[in-house]
Amino acid sequence: MKFLEIVLENFGPYCGRQVINLEPKNDDHPRPIILLGGMNGGGKTTLMDGIRLALYGHRAQCSTRGNLSYNDFLNQCINTHKSPIDKTRIELAFEHIENDKPVKYRIVRTWEKNPKDGKDHLGILDIRENDEWLDEGLVSIWDEYIENLLPLGISNLFLFDGEQVKELAEQEEPPTIVIDAIRALLGLELAERLTVDLEILVNRKRKELADTTELANLEEIEKKLKHLQEEYEETKNIETQELEFLQEAEKKQQQAFDKFLSEGGKIASQSSQLEQQKIAKTREAENTRHRMSELAAGILPLKLIEPLLNQAQQTAEVELKIQQQQIARDVLLERDKRLLKLIKKLDIAQDQFAQIKTFFKKDLETINTSLKETPWLLADAENLSQIGNVLYYLKNSSHTAKQQLEQLKNQEEEIIRLERQIQAAASPEDYQKLVEIVKETRDKVAACKSNYQTVNRHLIELQAEIHKLKKDLTEYSVKTIERNSKENIINASTRVQKTLKLFREKLTLRKLNKLENEVTECFRYLLHKSDLVHRIVIDTNTFSLSLYDGYSKPVDKHRLSAGEKQLLAIAFLWGLARVSGHHLPVAIDTPLGRLDSSHRSNLIERYFPCASHQVILLSTDTEIAEKEVKTLRKNQAIAREYVLKYSQNTRQTTVKSGYFW
Numbered sequence: 267m268k269f270l271e272i273v274l275e276n277f278g279p280y281c282g283r284q285v286i287n288l289e290p291k292n293d294d295h296p297r298p299i300i301l302l303g304g305m306n307g308g309g310k311t312t313l314m315d316g317i318r319l320a321l322y323g324h325r326a327q328c329s330t331r332g333n334l335s336y337n338d339f340l341n342q343c344i345n346t347h348k349s350p351i352d353k354t355r356i357e358l359a360f361e362h363i364e365n366d367k368p369v370k371y372r373i374v375r376t377w378e379k380n381p382k383d384g385k386d387h388l389g390i391l392d393i394r395e396n397d398e399w400l401d402e403g404l405v406s407i408w409d410e411y412i413e414n415l416l417p418l419g420i421s422n423l424f425l426f427d428g429e430q431v432k433e434l435a436e437q438e439e440p441p442t443i444v445i446d447a448i449r450a451l452l453g454l455e456l457a458e459r460l461t462v463d464l465e466i467l468v469n470r471k472r473k474e475l476a477d478t479t480e481l482a483n484l485e486e487i488e489k490k491l492k493h494l495q496e497e498y499e500e501t502k503n504i505e506t507q508e509l510e511f512l513q514e515a516e517k518k519q520q521q522a523f524d525k526f527l528s529e530g531g532k533i534a535s536q537s538s539q540l541e542q543q544k545i546a547k548t549r550e551a552e553n554t555r556h557r558m559s560e561l562a563a564g565i566l567p568l569k570l571i572e573p574l575l576n577q578a579q580q581t582a583e584v585e586l587k588i589q590q591q592q593i594a595r596d597v598l599l600e601r602d603k604r605l606l607k608l609i610k611k612l613d614i615a616q617d618q619f620a621q622i623k624t625f626f627k628k629d630l631e632t633i634n635t636s637l638k639e640t641p642w643l644l645a646d647a648e649n650l651s652q653i654g655n656v657l658y659y660l661k662n663s664s665h666t667a668k669q670q671l672e673q674l675k676n677q678e679e680e681i682i683r684l685e686r687q688i689q690a691a692a693s694p695e696d697y698q699k700l701v702e703i704v705k706e707t708r709d710k711v712a713a714c715k716s717n718y719q720t721v722n723r724h725l726i727e728l729q730a731e732i733h734k735l736k737k738d739l740t741e742y743s744v745k746t747i748e749r750n751s752k753e754n755i756i757n758a759s760t761r762v763q764k765t766l767k768l769f770r771e772k773l774t775l776r777k778l779n780k781l782e783n784e785v786t787e788c789f790r791y792l793l794h795k796s797d798l799v800h801r802i803v804i805d806t807n808t809f810s811l812s813l814y815d816g817y818s819k820p821v822d823k824h825r826l827s828a829g830e831k832q833l834l835a836i837a838f839l840w841g842l843a844r845v846s847g848h849h850l851p852v853a854i855d856t857p858l859g860r861l862d863s864s865h866r867s868n869l870i871e872r873y874f875p876c877a878s879h880q881v882i883l884l885s886t887d888t889e890i891a892e893k894e895v896k897t898l899r900k901n902q903a904i905a906r907e908y909v910l911k912y913s914q915n916t917r918q919t920t921v922k923s924g925y926f927w
Contacts, residue, residue, distance in 0.1 A: 267415055267850050268880045269317070270370065273357035276348035278312035279912065279919040283355075286313075286921055290851075290880040290905045297905035299874055299898060300882045301890065303926050304910030309919035310884035311427065313910070314855045318425060319343075320358035320373045322418055323388065325409070327443070329427070337384030340377050347918060353378055359393065362415060372398060416850055419450030423843045424878075428856030434838065435831035438823075439810040444839075448809050451846050452777040457770040461763060468759045491735045498728045505721045512714040519707035526700045544684040551677040558670050566663045568656065575660075579653045586650060595633045602626045774806050777845070785811070785841035792833045792868050811838065829865035836869070840877060851880035858889040870894050875903040892927045 269288040274280040290298050304310045315328040324336040331339045344354045359372040370393035377386040390405050391398040404411060412418075422430065422443055433441050440448070568575065609622055786802040793799065800816040811834065813821035826834065843852065857874070858866050870890070874881055875898075883890065890898075898904050907925040912918070 267360060267362040267848075269851050269882070270359040270361055271357070271372075272313070272316060272320070272359075273355065274313065274316050275355035275357075276345040276352055277316055277354055277356055278343055278345065279309045279917060280312070280921075281345050281347050281916075281918040282920075284919075284921045286908060287906060288880070288882065292905045295902070296879070297903055298877075298879055298881045299904045300880070300906050300908075301895070301898070301904050301925060302882070302884050302908045302910060303887060303890070304884065304919075305886060305912060308910045308912035310855055310886075310910060312919075314425065314427065314853060314884065315343075316356050317358060317853060318421070320356045320375055321412055321416065321421070323375065323386065323409075325418055327418075327422070335384065337381065340381055340384075340386060341379060344377075344379060345918075347916070370394075371401075371404070416848065417450060420447050420842075420846055420848070422447050423451070423839055423846065424848075424850045425853045426839060427854065428858070431832055431835045431839070431857075434835035435828070439808045440838075445809055448781075448842065451842060452774060452781075457766055457773065461766050464759050464763055464766070468756055487735055487738055491732065494728055494732050494735065498725065498732060501721060501725045501728060505718065505725055508714065508718040508721050512711070512718045515707065515711040515714045519704075519711050522700075522703045522707040526704050540684055544681060547677055547681045547684065551674060551681065554670055554674045554677060558667065558674070561663055561667050561670070564663065565656065565659050566667060568660055569664055572657070572660060575653060575657055579650065579657065582650045582653060586647060591633070595630075598633070599630065602630070771806070778804050778806060781841055781845050784844050785838050788840045788844070789834055789837035792837055792872055793830060794868055794872075827862075829861045832861055833865055833868065836873060840873065843878070850878065851882065852878040853882040853884070855884040856889060857883055857885060858894075866894060867897075870897050871901070874898070875901060887926045895925055895927060 268290060271288055272286050273283065274286075275283045286302070288300050290296060290300065302310065302313070311329050315326070315330065318326040318328055328339070330342065334342065340354075348354070353376045355374070355376045357372055357374050359370065361368055361370045363369075372391040372393055374389040374391060375386045376389075381387075388405055388408060390401045390408060392401045392404075416424065430441075430443070434444060439445075606623060606626065609619060782802055782804050785804070786799070789799060789802060797816065799813045799821055801814045801818075803812040803814065804810070805812070811823075813823065813826075813834075815821050823831065843850075854877075858869060861869065866889075874883065895904075895907075907923065909922050909925055911920050911922050913920075
């Protein structure tokens with residue numbers, strides 16, 4: 267599992283929408299550390315609470331919640347400078363492997379002031395190639411789903427802060443929150459829960475045994491049950507017989523109805539309606555014929571000579587054009603005569619005058635050649651317009667006539683169909699016989715159905731009574747068996763509890779041995795002093811740590827410096843995380859605390875790059891200072907750097923790229 271992105275919107279000191287990319291890679295090169303710098307009070311712990319709240323909701327163990335109800339805690343988390351219409355919002359995108367395939371989800375929690383039912387609104391978005399769609403099914407089982415990925419009981423081994431490390435380092439025994447995580451990790455809480463459940467079971471059985479009374483009337487119940495079962499079998503046979511009668515009656519009814527249809531009974535029942543339909547259709551056909559006669563009395567007969575009319579229209583257009591050209595020729599001829607007189611008066615050369623005269627003559631001959639055709643129709647513009655109107659109305663009348671002809675054809679076919687149906691109808695005498703047969707079979711079916719339903723109801727009543735007697739008989743029989751069973755359960759519980767105790771002890775020893783090896787290895791790796799501690803032993807009851815040197819002699823914890831104690835605490839948490847078997851990200855708030863420079867160097871170089879595939883560090887400028895951050899950069903351990911800028915004036919935090927240096 268790895269976190270991809272967190273979004274804080276109007277949450278705590280984060281006003282507006284603040285987005286932090288948490289992917290542990292840089293230019294496609296995997297680098298585990300996401301470094302976030304911030305001064306005290308700048309929002310580092312709030313960001314950690316945001317991760318917990320997104321994952322666990324009302325179950326989240328947030329630093330500022332205390333004994334507050336979830337409703338009050340949500341109100342406390344709302345940014346005081348947000349707009350009244352804006353909501354507080356937390357989003358956490360993560361990726362993990364499911365069914366051997368990587369899947370990505372985005373957890374979205376939103377709420378307003380005094381949220382409804384004291385809860386936030388949860389949405390789980392399935393991220394598929396930059397598309398997000400709401401997974402309603404996952405929302406309903408989210409608590410169970412996240413418990414399989416990152417159980418709440420061990421979450422403090424992966425999401426912890428410097429105060430937790432400090433408390434673990436200063437106490438002889440681990441704090442309660444760490445002990446709970448150890449128990450959840452080792453599976454001890456299951457054995458303890460089984461022990462408690464056994465006690466509850468024994469107390470319940472003892473109470474039930476004390477309340478049990480002697481039973482009687484067993485023979486009477488068995489006798490009555492036998493009588494009812496015999497009656498039930500007889501009634502069942504009667505029901506089967508009545509069902510056969512009913513099916514036979516329904517078959518005869520269907521045959522009578524089929525005969526009623528095939529012999530025209532249904533048509534006979536509708537004969538008057540068919541006659542009315544025939545009269546109506548005949549009237550419609552007559553109306554259509556009348557409209558067609560009106561069309562025939564008008565312009566429609568000219569359809570017979572439509573080609574001649576088209577030819578006359580074309581000829582008239584040509585002759586009209588010739589008439590117009592003749593008029594134009596006469597006008598030009600008069601103009602040419604006047605022009606020749608004028609040219610002659612101008613006293614131009616004779617040869618030029620002859621050329622002009624020749625030109626006019628040839629032009630006139632050309633015009634006369636084009637006008638050789640002699641008009642015979644002698645149509646004018648008005649005649650041409652009348653022919654056009656006739657053709658236009660003739661086209662419309664022809665289209666209307668076709669429609670009416672098709673309509674008349676359909677009407678005549680409908681009349682023929684109605685006549686055939688009327689002819690197929692049964693005679694009144696036959697129709698009456700068919701009706702009587704159908705009625706007789708219908709009455710027979712009704713009688714058979716009534717008999718069958720009566721028998722069926724009686725059968726159901728017998729079945730219910732038999733079931734009740736069997737239940738009573740079972741209770742009488744079981745109570746006698748239960749009395750002995752309860753006594754056996756109570757007697758066996760002590761043995762089971764002893765076995766559970768032994769199982770718990772052996773399980774604890776087995777898993778603690780593995781944990782001791784992991785913690786020892788982590789501490790020696792971080793401490794870088796192979797001669798100080800050779801082995802670490804964990805107490806099976808208190809889970810406190812005991813240190814031994816290479817000669818198996820105890821090493822007093824007081825000999826350890828404050829920094830070494832903190833390294834021991836970190837090694838303890840690191841070992842627990844490794845034993846858990848969960849491939850999960852690690853988030854650490856104020857990670858270095860009061861460590862000196864040498865111990866800081868060990869954590870910087872040895873722990874942070876190896877704690878997990880994804881390590882989120884929330885540090886002040888004095889913890890991971892300029893020297894430490896340069897070391898991490900040099901070792902190519904940092905994927906992304908951010909600084910949480912807190913303004914004292916506005917009391918708001920914004921997220922900026924980069925670190926203090």
